[in-house]
Amino acid sequence: MNKNSSNIMALTPNTSNKRETICIFGTGDFGRALGHKMIQSGYPVVFGSRSTQKSSLIPKDAELLSHAEAAQKAAIIIIAIQRQHYNFLTSLAEILHGKVLVDVSNNLKINQYPESNAEYLAQLVPGAKVVKAFNTVSAWALQSGTLDASRQVFVCGDDMEAKQRVMDIVRALGLTPLDQGTLLAAQEIENYPLQLFPMWRFPIVLSLCLATFFFFYCLIRDVIYSYVYDNQDFSFFITISIPNRVCPILALILLALVYLPGVLAAIIQLYRGTKYRRFPDWLDKWMLCRKQLGLVALAFASLHVLYTLVIPIRSFVRWRISSQIISQALNNKTEPLNNTYAWLSDSYLALGILGFFLFVLLGITSLPSVSNNVNWREFRFVQSKLGYLTLILCTAHTLVYGGNRFLSPSSYRWYLPNAYMLSLIVPCIVLVVKFVLILPCLDKPLTRIRQGWERNPQYSEQSNYIINKSAV
Amino acid sequence: MNKNSSNIMALTPNTSNKRETICIFGTGDFGRALGHKMIQSGYPVVFGSRSTQKSSLIPKDAELLSHAEAAQKAAIIIIAIQRQHYNFLTSLAEILHGKVLVDVSNNLKINQYPESNAEYLAQLVPGAKVVKAFNTVSAWALQSGTLDASRQVFVCGDDMEAKQRVMDIVRALGLTPLDQGTLLAAQEIENYPLQLFPMWRFPIVLSLCLATFFFFYCLIRDVIYSYVYDNQDFSFFITISIPNRVCPILALILLALVYLPGVLAAIIQLYRGTKYRRFPDWLDKWMLCRKQLGLVALAFASLHVLYTLVIPIRSFVRWRISSQIISQALNNKTEPLNNTYAWLSDSYLALGILGFFLFVLLGITSLPSVSNNVNWREFRFVQSKLGYLTLILCTAHTLVYGGNRFLSPSSYRWYLPNAYMLSLIVPCIVLVVKFVLILPCLDKPLTRIRQGWERNPQYSEQSNYIINKSAV
């Protein structure tokens, strides 16, 4: 059910007592928060604890018993204790036989133990049906009812029926259970809440480094040079003018870096004559974060668009234009329209608009809910055809922006070329190599390799090569 | 399957007769629409009705029998009649024994009856397996095939196998079944289609009130004042200039109101020394609609951006700039660049751009498909770290916009301060209190409270306080 309705339900607790009793082992923060929420949702809750003296911490409507007594009162037992304390459960093995044990534990770091906590629990109490669940929900969120974030609860377990019962409880709490299969998935589920944007780290670090470099590069060329030679103070350029140079440069370079690994992979496959050998690790990792690279590039492109569109509102720009007009008026000059310049200016704007438009389209299709609704053929069409068209348009936008300034000596200050020239290196390489790769003499063997053909099967371990087209 | 393919299937009915016969009780609009759709999907359909004289309303390929005869022909019976008429089903109890009864009914208002219609049906015919389904789909949509909206059909029921069979039928009709657990979920499923954006009501009403107030406030200051004192008619300001004052004010206030309840909650928890006591109701409700408040704020911020970017195209602005330039040219004056003003103008634009950019990022992460793909740690990082950064940037944007006008007496017309000054009150309070709360002397106890620690357990019902760190 959607967030709205569940939120409403959270305020109008369903106190029907038709639900089965749940036992919770452990009266720590998470156990109590879960107990609170379950009582709110109409479940009778009994806590199992070492000390049976009821503390104020236990929700009022819950019972507090010894572990053994509590376990006997319910068919589903939530183990809200830490892994180090699991051992005492072996002494309860008889009582726990046939019961559903729900492991809700989390670790402090990724892959902390050789086996997952849930698998460890299943080994300790072999007669019980262990289900992993609830570890991705925070106690604070359960307590405060502010489940704005993901309501997904990953559930896994070897016993189908036990899993179904736990999933029913998850739903009753207003959360969305997601079946993740057998208990072998527990390790991944336990690692999940510990991650902090793992795939985003490389793109973000890379773009921060590039941004710092280009920021100081432009600072030297545009602010310090003017200050040294013309004694003009353009320090306010660091708020808009320089970011508006850095952003498009980063957007273009990062966009090219999205397509570079694909081109490298094609070269490696052509050279090796097979697709069945693994790429070097760095290439594998690079390919896996292409989507994130592209989205960071899109972020810089969007900033570039915003910075560009406010240009006419900037007080500096207004002052510059009006002083130009006034000096022309005072000199009684009227300039005719420079047609070449009008063409250049309009074309580079038009190329930029179209490039940005396609870039946003690519970004939208990478939204999970959109990419889930397209099949492979459609996804490849969008990401490769539209992607390269975007790269071509953005590169052309930068080239036309340069116009006839490439060779003018005034573009070189302190022998430093304009920053946008540096940004053109990677995209031009990618486009040229890609153009070479789609020549029929290279495209044909590449297509065959990608369909499973191998050039030199005799070099591998076995020498018998069977042409196996019908694949039987 | 995705929408496209299902839509195509809707046009090429699969008339294979391998599917099992479905019985539909009731020949009202919804029963007939469902019957039409099922026949299209290849199910033999038999209608059960009081009158067995076949009316033109019944789809041609369907049979029409008495209730008892129809029920005998199928294992799955869809009860497409109103709850008031359910009683007659008790007389068929024997025939319905062991059959799957699908309750598709809806009510006229939320929580109309003490128990859900499906639970009522299960009480009337205890021998049958009752499944709730199809109530969220409209007859009109089924009939016209235009299922552009949600294809989700919520299904719940106590019998797993019966539920599976109904879910297979749902899929065969090109819809997406969503298992909602046991029949206890039926009440919520029946309430669902009656809602009309319940969580959006408060944010929208609040923003409409604020918008009206600030609109007239600006109208008085900017239009009426000029008309009274300078006899100038700036009535056209109500189309762009005044909305462009109101929008950023509302965006900033609403964004601050997103973070105010969190700050209040922290103060309450610090004061009470526990997190296990419920917040006052108004705070609970406020916290639940923070996402909606934030999105309304984003909408106003987007309008502000659009209104600002069209400024240089406005005919009034062009006229004002050109008259300034002409008067300067006629007076032979050339003004030097005002460096301070260039700094102020560029910084407030840059702060606004960065604030808006982060705001849009926050908006994107609140899309359901995106927030489902981040874990709690990531979600809290984005919503709290990035969220506060956005608030700081937007507040700074407004402060720098004010610049040195805060103290200038010309900003006060009829003793009314500039509207943007009013908009700074709430965000500044939130930021100052938040800053106080992250001082170690307050942050440490707060963190402990949120991890389950309680300051004054002796004041609660039970006085035995067990330090329970290992949580066993």
Added chain:
Amino acid sequence: MNKNSSNIMALTPNTSNKRETICIFGTGDFGRALGHKMIQSGYPVVFGSRSTQKSSLIPKDAELLSHAEAAQKAAIIIIAIQRQHYNFLTSLAEILHGKVLVDVSNNLKINQYPESNAEYLAQLVPGAKVVKAFNTVSAWALQSGTLDASRQVFVCGDDMEAKQRVMDIVRALGLTPLDQGTLLAAQEIENYPLQLFPMWRFPIVLSLCLATFFFFYCLIRDVIYSYVYDNQDFSFFITISIPNRVCPILALILLALVYLPGVLAAIIQLYRGTKYRRFPDWLDKWMLCRKQLGLVALAFASLHVLYTLVIPIRSFVRWRISSQIISQALNNKTEPLNNTYAWLSDSYLALGILGFFLFVLLGITSLPSVSNNVNWREFRFVQSKLGYLTLILCTAHTLVYGGNRFLSPSSYRWYLPNAYMLSLIVPCIVLVVKFVLILPCLDKPLTRIRQGWERNPQYSEQSNYIINKSAV
């Protein structure tokens, strides 16, 4: 699990050998790619092939046996061979009895065979439990690990337990299984990967035709006319000025075409007096691609916004404005503010901004993850109320833009009216007819018809008309 974590898992293969052995029939590209991936995920894999001489193509860790031997080693057999070669499986019927056969095959065109490959397989080996899966995943993606696109694997089959086991394997490979019901869904699943945006074709072809027409129309009026009569070269208009005329025209026409079929459907229903007769085929198809039409219109509207916002940066515009100012300054003229013109200019900008804002809102609510979170009542409210408001605002934007130019003879060059006048025809028709339809005298019978009432039941096959309000 989310994409990030799964991608990580792809790099750290889980080599635990607790998983059950999987047999793969066929050593073609897809069989080998699947085998590689399964070995990576910890499954022992045995290939069944005609030739048991191990080729280099088989993954090192896999066994290669004859079909019969391989089948005996595993309970789950993946049939990675082409449909034409299925016949030989009949000879293995005894060995395959009770086993789970997974059909992964695809066809070359939509509906190539009368029955789906999976159903054909089930007929050939009646004793086996056939499950359709994996056909929507590409071998290349499995091989390279770059599963950026949809990770969804559609699964269907008649045996619940067999389906569950296959879904567990799908999850173990880091993919997301989606239960599609019984084997009858196989046909649709096999057609799915062959589609290339079927619902987008008509909207895109239509908009390309319209765009071409309007492009040349504007080219004649704006560039060629000026060249012929004034001998002025405005050829650079084709980069921005003309696209910025074509885009809004297309956006408005396509938006009106989204609402035209609904209006036509209402007229047809009123005329026929029933909703239970099918619409003509063209209308059905039109209604099914309304969402796509609307999104294409939104794309053109977005381009129009970008093209408009860069206007003040264009070198041509800057030149034109500065020459106007200079000539005014040289003639010592200062024009007073034209209040009417300020009103017109600001209103058409404000209408455009509000229209575009609502249009973007409509676009966001059509994102799958958003539309899944609203119920029918909410969806209809957004799409019909907000939709018509958008159409009204955009039409008004165009009308006010025209202003008093409608009747001025200078708007007609070579007897061709301004292009925007042509764009107003369809939206005005839609709005007028819609206005007529919501008059009570037409709205009431229409509402009754849509609730299932029929005017002339005596004209249908059966003449007995039963008033059936309580629908029992």
